[in-house]
Amino acid sequence: MLEYLPPLNDHNLPYPDTIHPIVVHFVIAMVLFAVVCDAIGYFTRNPRLYEVSWWNLFFATISIFIAIIFGQVEAGLAEAYAAVEPTLNLHTIIGWSLSGVIAAMTGWRYVLRVRDPKVLPVSFLGAGLFLTGIVLFQVYLGDLLVWVYGLHTVPVVEALKEAGLQ
Incomplete structure (x- = not known):
């Protein structure tokens, strides 16, 4: 079965370079x-920026799951030596948690948008600050993981590879 998989390159990946960071x-x-559009829209009373913010959150929700898929693949192919493991594990846990937080905020934002697209409560701005x-x-x-x-x-x-740890 392994003979059907592409060989790993000098980045230890089956494709030219990491996709997760992109x-x-x-x-x-x-x-x-x-978050910036929400804040500016709130303080300038410009509800058109709420629409910009909504679409950014919507596409961020889709994109984060794509990022997680590639992140999981690339983390699995990384040589996670002892010093890197705690940071990699924390990054993974927070990444999955972040996907839930972004999806929940997008759902909340959708409900707010359906009720009144020109009003945004302060609590949503606070949640946006937490998300930031x-x-x-x-x-x-x-x-830390890269640099x-x-x-x-x-x-x-x-x-x-030279140390024989691979």
Whole structure:
């Protein structure tokens, strides 16, 4: 069965480079932009920005599940040596949790939008601020995985192969 799988490259992946960071950057941008649009729309009383925010949250909800799928595949192919495991596990748990939080906020936003698309309660802005905090912490963990621990970087993959840890 394994002979049907493509060989792993110098990034320890069956495709040219990591896909998870590419997709997840769209999610990050859409979520943060949605929160910013909500805040600006609320304080300037411009309900057109609520529509922009709604569509960003909607597509972020879809995109985060795509990011998680690739993240799970790439985490499974990564050489998770002892030092990286706690950070990788926390990043995975928060990623799955974040998908639920974003989906719940999108559902909440949909209900608010159906009731009155020109009104946004302060509690939703507070939830958006909480969501921003989770996203920023998740970005920090992802940065650690790449820039400190070097997951899927050529030098780390080669070093692990040479050390016989693969």
